[in-house]
Amino acid sequence: MARKWLRSGVLIGALAFGLFGNVVSGSAFARDYSASGNGGNQVQGTIAVAQLPREAVNTLNLIAAGGPYPYEKDGIVFGNRERLLPPHRRGYYHEYTVPTPHAYNRGARRIVCGGPLRRTDNCYYTDDHYSSFNRIVE
Incomplete structure (x- = not known):
């Protein structure tokens, strides 16, 4: 007791x-x-598109085209619960999977974009499942 x-x-x-x-x-x-x-x-730094893994560049191209996405959860609202990205209203950020070679699931890599769908000028890359982010720059 x-x-x-x-x-x-x-x-x-x-x-x-x-x-x-x-x-x-x-x-x-x-x-x-x-x-x-x-x-x-809160964002670690920046990463140039040329420095991203090939799969991340492919995901950016899919975002700009509006899909189709390989994973059902791609494009869902990212809540920014970790508060690592600049604060915005709920629904501002959307997340997309960056495929990880040889992974049996979605893996830890994501791109999170803010603003209207299909825009890639305010996107962040994480390879550690939201523990850190780098802003993607051209």
Whole structure:
């Protein structure tokens, strides 16, 4: 019985800390974004189209053409829950799979584009499933 209460207390403490931690980090993030204008350097850097893997260039071409996409989830809304990309309203970002050779599933590589569909001038590349992003530049 004591373990159950202990676990509940730990859970409640973790939830409370998490909720208050998000408020603090959220306001700090907003300050960083407005001060620097780039999301507080949340994006790692840039990557030229020529530096992208061949599969990523193919995915960019599919995005510009409006598909068809090889994966059912391509084009779905990307929620930016990690808050690594500049903040925008929900529905602004869409994600697309970059095929990984020899992978048995979708793999970890994605391109996330902001703005209207079929536009590729505001896209980001991740090869670690949203842990980091590089803005794609021409």
